Amino acid sequence: MTGYKNGIANGTNGHGGEVNGQTKNAPAYTAIENSLTKRQQSLVKDDYHVKGDVAFDEMNLWNGKLQYTNGINGTNGVNAANGVNSIHHNSKESPPSQISNFNDVMSYSYEIIKEIADYLLEKTSIRPKIGVICGSGLNSLADFLTQTDAFPYESIPHFPISTVEGHVGRMVFGYLEGVPVMCMQGRFHYYEGYPLSKCSMPVRVMKLVGCTHLLATNAAGGLNTKFKVGDIMLVRDHVNMMGLAGNSPLQGPNDPRFGPRFPPMTNAYDKELIKIAKKISVEMGIEKNIHQGVYTCLGGPNYETVAELRMLRTLGVDAVGMSTVHEVITARHCDLTVFAFSLITNKCPSDYDSDEDEANHEEVVSVGKQRQNLCAELMCKMVRAINESPQCK
Numbered sequence: 001m002t003g004y005k006n007g008i009a010n011g012t013n014g015h016g017g018e019v020n021g022q023t024k025n026a027p028a029y030t031a032i033e034n035s036l037t038k039r040q041q042s043l044v045k046d047d048y049h050v051k052g053d054v055a056f057d058e059m060n061l062w063n064g065k066l067q068y069t070n071g072i073n074g075t076n077g078v079n080a081a082n083g084v085n086s087i088h089h090n091s092k093e094s095p096p097s098q099i100s101n102f103n104d105v106m107s108y109s110y111e112i113i114k115e116i117a118d119y120l121l122e123k124t125s126i127r128p129k130i131g132v133i134c135g136s137g138l139n140s141l142a143d144f145l146t147q148t149d150a151f152p153y154e155s156i157p158h159f160p161i162s163t164v165e166g167h168v169g170r171m172v173f174g175y176l177e178g179v180p181v182m183c184m185q186g187r188f189h190y191y192e193g194y195p196l197s198k199c200s201m202p203v204r205v206m207k208l209v210g211c212t213h214l215l216a217t218n219a220a221g222g223l224n225t226k227f228k229v230g231d232i233m234l235v236r237d238h239v240n241m242m243g244l245a246g247n248s249p250l251q252g253p254n255d256p257r258f259g260p261r262f263p264p265m266t267n268a269y270d271k272e273l274i275k276i277a278k279k280i281s282v283e284m285g286i287e288k289n290i291h292q293g294v295y296t297c298l299g300g301p302n303y304e305t306v307a308e309l310r311m312l313r314t315l316g317v318d319a320v321g322m323s324t325v326h327e328v329i330t331a332r333h334c335d336l337t338v339f340a341f342s343l344i345t346n347k348c349p350s351d352y353d354s355d356e357d358e359a360n361h362e363e364v365v366s367v368g369k370q371r372q373n374l375c376a377e378l379m380c381k382m383v384r385a386i387n388e389s390p391q392c393k
């Protein structure tokens with residue numbers, strides 16, 4: 001409670017503050033609210049409503065909003081950033097003196113991520129090797145786990161909540177093919193209002209829990225004309241459109257306990273695991289439905305225009321979605337080995353007279369459900385293969 005109060009109040013008032021924010025507590029919101037001018041309050045309330053335990057996220061948005069809208073920058077801006085950081089960021093590294101956007105001030109500290117990891121490890125005896133992320137319509141992949149311990153996101157300290165249909169919102173620990181895994185039954189997207197660092201924060205939890213691998217799945221629109229609805233694309237590479245535009249989950253102070261300031265991305269997706277997946281697809285008799293390709297993530301939530309789809313195709317993109325890229329960047333930063341696949345849930349039109357239906361989320365989720373058994377089989381076989389790989393020994 002004092003954390004919030006001191007953090008935000010110091011920020012708002014322009015005094016440097018002790019880093020002491022740990023707890024999330026909605027009542028503190030009122031104290032903060034009272035410390036704002038009437039104009040600040042109305043600006044904030046226009047955009048962000050107050051709702052019990054989600055005040056945590058909304059207060060973060062608040063401060064970003066205030067910095068932008070009210071021009072609380074320079075000295076006050078820095079202190080405002082300290083206010084936010086007093087909630088999330090206990091690292092010794094100071095935030096930059098000019099905060100350029102929300103992500104700078106909203107990354108979770110190592111200590112907070114450790115607290116989340118320790119909380120989970122205390123509540124379960126399962127020690128996962130592989131972190132799995134279930135895409136839209138693919139949440140039932142988690143149902144294939146055995147001997148599970150499941151944690152709704154709202155029960156995990158400092159966790160955001162999942163707001164998208166087709167994303168259940170639980171972290172499930174259990175066994176797949178006898179291999180201990182932890183599985184995100186629902187992920188976080190940028191369009192839900194979370195900064196990229198928060199969307200991919202659970203990947204760092206996976207790392208601190210002891211995982212060596214990330215297995216990410218997603219639903220995506222097929223740009224490559226060879227892809228059919230229901231096919232699977234093994235992700236060979238990505239084009240980080242949001243990164244090219246200056247938005248990254250790694251933005252802000254770097255904590256070397258996670259990884260280096262400038263991580264390479266030339267081998268983001270493990271080559272050996274892609275080879276293994278191809279072999280598995282032959283064993284499964286689905287080699288004609290399996291492709292390799294380049295994925296891109298856009299901010300969403302709207303689907304793309306024809307002109308945007310044409311541009312992406314020209315750039316060499318085979319499938320488009322609104323997730324995964326920032327999770328993979330975060331995973332590679334902390335040296336997790338990555339394997340990812342996209343279920344092609346819809347075909348992206350290339351001209352205005354196309355017969356294809358317009359993309360819609362009902363179709364995305366429905367194709368996910370139709371192909372869940374196939375995706376689950378591939379996932380189970382990959383988990384077994386990863387477990388037998390040298391890195392897992």
Ligand SMILES: O=P(O)(O)O[C@H]1O[C@H](CO)[C@@H](O)[C@H]1O
Nearest residue numbers: 135136218219321322323364
């Ligand atoms: O990437 P996942 O979470 O699978 O979901 C995809 O499906 C949704 C759009 O239908 C978007 O969230 C897009 O990213």
